[in-house]
Amino acid sequence: MKxxxxxxxxxxxxxxxxxxxxxSKIPNFKIVYGGP
Structure with a gap:
């Protein structure tokens, strides 16, 4: 499986x-939660 x-x-x-x-500097990388 691929x-x-x-x-x-x-x-x-x-x-x-x-x-x-x-x-946050990685292209197309979405941070959904960054903590407190």
Whole structure:
């Protein structure tokens, strides 16, 4: 079976601000929840 789409990924992180900054710079990457 070939993967054609990923709908959600949850990653445990230690620095929310740094992670949101990093992932928000990836083209076509949608951040749905950035935590408090």
């Amino acid at each position: 993967v054609t789409k990923i709908s959600a990924v949850t990653l445990p992180i230690s620095d929310m601000k740094k992670s949101v900054d990093f992932y």
